[in-house]
Amino acid sequence: xxxxGRHAMTNSSQNSTKCSTGGGALSCPPLKTHPSSFADxxxxxxxxxxxxxxxxxxPMVLRRVHGGESLAHEGTPADALFFVCAGTFKIFRTNExxxxxxxxxxxxxxxxGFDALCMDSYxxxxxxxxxxxxxxxxxxxxxxxxQLIPSFGVALQRAGSxxxxxxxxxxxxxxxxxxxxxxxxxxxxxxxxxxxxxxSPRRFHLRMGRREIASLLxxxxxxxxxxxxxxxxxxxxxVSDREVEILDLDGxxxxxxxxxxHLNESSESRLPxxxxxxxxxxxxxxxxxxxx
Amino acid sequence: xxxxGRHAMTNSSQNSTKCSTGGGALSCPPLKTHPSSFADxxxxxxxxxxxxxxxxxxPMVLRRVHGGESLAHEGTPADALFFVCAGTFKIFRTNExxxxxxxxxxxxxxxxGFDALCMDSYxxxxxxxxxxxxxxxxxxxxxxxxQLIPSFGVALQRAGSxxxxxxxxxxxxxxxxxxxxxxxxxxxxxxxxxxxxxxSPRRFHLRMGRREIASLLxxxxxxxxxxxxxxxxxxxxxVSDREVEILDLDGxxxxxxxxxxHLNESSESRLPxxxxxxxxxxxxxxxxxxxx
DNA sequence: CGATCAGTTGAAGGGTCTCAACGCGAGTGG
DNA sequence: CCACTCGCGTTGAGACCCTTCAACTGATCG
Numbered sequence: 220x221x222x223x224g225r226h227a228m229t230n231s232s233q234n235s236t237k238c239s240t241g242g243g244a245l246s247c248p249p250l251k252t253h254p255s256s257f258a259d260x261x262x263x264x265x266x267x268x269x270x271x272x273x274x275x276x277x278p279m280v281l282r283r284v285h286g287g288e289s290l291a292h293e294g295t296p297a298d299a300l301f302f303v304c305a306g307t308f309k310i311f312r313t314n315e316x317x318x319x320x321x322x323x324x325x326x327x328x329x330x331x332g333f334d335a336l337c338m339d340s341y342x343x344x345x346x347x348x349x350x351x352x353x354x355x356x357x358x359x360x361x362x363x364x365x366q367l368i369p370s371f372g373v374a375l376q377r378a379g380s381x382x383x384x385x386x387x388x389x390x391x392x393x394x395x396x397x398x399x400x401x402x403x404x405x406x407x408x409x410x411x412x413x414x415x416x417x418x419s420p421r422r423f424h425l426r427m428g429r430r431e432i433a434s435l436l437x438x439x440x441x442x443x444x445x446x447x448x449x450x451x452x453x454x455x456x457x458v459s460d461r462e463v464e465i466l467d468l469d470g471x472x473x474x475x476x477x478x479x480x481h482l483n484e485s486s487e488s489r490l491p492x493x494x495x496x497x498x499x500x501x502x503x504x505x506x507x508x509x510x511x
Numbered sequence: 512x513x514x515x516g517r518h519a520m521t522n523s524s525q526n527s528t529k530c531s532t533g534g535g536a537l538s539c540p541p542l543k544t545h546p547s548s549f550a551d552x553x554x555x556x557x558x559x560x561x562x563x564x565x566x567x568x569x570p571m572v573l574r575r576v577h578g579g580e581s582l583a584h585e586g587t588p589a590d591a592l593f594f595v596c597a598g599t600f601k602i603f604r605t606n607e608x609x610x611x612x613x614x615x616x617x618x619x620x621x622x623x624g625f626d627a628l629c630m631d632s633y634x635x636x637x638x639x640x641x642x643x644x645x646x647x648x649x650x651x652x653x654x655x656x657x658q659l660i661p662s663f664g665v666a667l668q669r670a671g672s673x674x675x676x677x678x679x680x681x682x683x684x685x686x687x688x689x690x691x692x693x694x695x696x697x698x699x700x701x702x703x704x705x706x707x708x709x710x711s712p713r714r715f716h717l718r719m720g721r722r723e724i725a726s727l728l729x730x731x732x733x734x735x736x737x738x739x740x741x742x743x744x745x746x747x748x749x750v751s752d753r754e755v756e757i758l759d760l761d762g763x764x765x766x767x768x769x770x771x772x773h774l775n776e777s778s779e780s781r782l783p784x785x786x787x788x789x790x791x792x793x794x795x796x797x798x799x800x801x802x803x
Numbered sequence: 804c805g806a807t808c809a810g811t812t813g814a815a816g817g818g819t820c821t822c823a824a825c826g827c828g829a830g831t832g833g
Numbered sequence: 834c835c836a837c838t839c840g841c842g843t844t845g846a847g848a849c850c851c852t853t854c855a856a857c858t859g860a861t862c863g
Contacts, residue, residue, distance in 0.1 A: 314770055318770050320687055336672035365657070366661065376667070383626045383674055383678060387602075387615075390678065393685040428842085429843095430841085434687070437687050441842090441844085442820080444842060448843080478606055478608050721811095730851075733851090737851095740812085
């Protein structure tokens with residue numbers, strides 16, 4: 220689907236700060252109230268249903284979020300937690316220079332605002348990249364909810380733990396590789412997450428622009444563009460604007476293993492490496508060789 | 512204190528994989544058992560004491576960890592959660608090439624193994640950088656403990672949230688700056704965390720080596736060394752091996768604000784920068800000018 | 804005391820940033 | 834309807850920061 224042209228999402232995924240509501244997390248029209256919402260959230264987070272008749276007085280609404288709309292603003296009072304039901308979100312911070320640093324992308328099943336549990340205001344901003352929906356839980360209700368529905372507390376812990384794992388994977392991605400390898404790892408992570416949501420792991424539509432990917436990966440957006448071209452020239456992927464198809468997943472995974480130092484300081488190397496030769500970095504050579 | 516020479520911690524902070532216990536988190540001699548341990552942990556995490564007489568059958572021990580010893584190995588079954596009571600830890604992953612990617616450092620008050628809550632085996636390894644101690648809580652007891660001592664569950668959530676916030680700050684650090692700025696931001700974060708533990712925010716002893724800092728920051732260790740020299744030449748810090756003194760915290764913070772693009776896509780620049788001239792990137796110029 | 808390792812510094816090369824130009828699509832308003 | 838504007842994505846060219854290799858110092862340890 221989505222056979223529309225190049226910038227189909229342009230009008231909705233532009234610079235945020237548009238039609239955001241800011242405060243008042245429950246101020247949007249609730250499409251659904253609490254009879255089965257708890258069950259939905261628990262299923263969303265991968266937990267088994269339990270005695271969820273207890274918490275009938277605690278509000279939990281499904282909120283619809285338009286593309287470009289903000290769920291949370293950096294520095295504003297943090298009153299709610301969100302569970303992504305559908306759509307895509309970006310988590311970011313805005314520098315005082317105006318530079319937008321993307322910290323993560325979130326899709327179905329993930330929790331938003333978990334980093335605000337330990338403080339009074341949101342440390343990061345959240346905005347939707349497309350038409351999305353989230354379950355809203357007020358922070359002041361989290362404790363009671365965890366008491367009344369124990370599996371909710373467990374599921375919340377698991378979701379937070381998962382978010383931390385994702386963030387650590389991102390650190391690993393950012394810290395020690397060349398730009399094409401960064402992009403390859405990013406695509407693999409994305410592919411895994413899409414598969415976890417029942418989507419195709421080989422072919423998907425990027426909800427974010429090149430600039431946002433570049434911000435996440437810590438490179439210039441031109442470099443992301445060049446990296447896409449390089450991966451395509453290597454036959455790993457097929458890219459047409461935001462439509463991505465992974466042609467050679469094994470090759471991509473193998474390429475994503477490239478490290479910065481091809482010969483590192485571990486003296487007694489556990490696995491001897493016979494194929495790397497001196498006087499050549501190896502990674503760029505590998506890319507060029509495969510591209511030729 | 513610690514007037515010893517350059518590599519005082521060498522024998523204890525060397526390559527890990529030494530006297531690690533691996534499995535069996537409770538297999539070390541417990542120095543203390545549960546009467547007041549819960550109160551200690553709650554205070555450690557910044558929560559107020561509560562009805563902690565309920566959970567007298569749940570084991571919670573204070574485990575001593577020697578420098579270089581591992582608390583968790585990547586991929587081994589995850590059975591426990593740890594709360595740092597004293598000392599310093601590094602969280603890292605080892606690439607199949609043997610390259611050690613540091614993901615975070617942890618000090619007093621932080622939780623270790625939170626990312627393992629959502630899976631069966633530890634996704635990251637943890638080892639001590641110095642003589643340290645942690646409270647050990649078995650994963651299978653976390654649920655019961657949260658039920659019996661509600662403030663424990665809240666404190667655990669807060670600790671996880673804090674860890675996620677730290678990880679996001681690290682992503683921000685890694686993603687978009689030059690090496691000296693990276694180091695400056697790293698030092699500022701470290702300073703803040705030291706202050707949070709009651710230590711001096713201006714003068715402290717680095718528990719980790721240049722290679723480990725370099726791995727965290729995603730640069731070569733020589734670059735870290737040069738960045739230290741550059742910050743010292745700018746008069747920001749005074750560095751003698753692992754002893755660091757921050758001389759000009761305001762200047763350091765100001766310098767840490769430097770972004771990659773000195774003229775970014777925000778049209779109306781709020782702070783005009785008069786000293787940068789064309790045909791020069793500006794950040795290196797700034798460093799050299801201050802160093803001269 | 805030789806070996807080893809952490810840390811520093813220098814020199815050369817290359818990958819990335821930055822600036823620039825171009826094509827393209829969408830929205831706007833004449 | 835169509836020029837116009839705007840933003841996204843791509844590609845090229847030059848400058849430069851970082852990586853890599855190398856050598857050196859100093860300290861620890863067997």
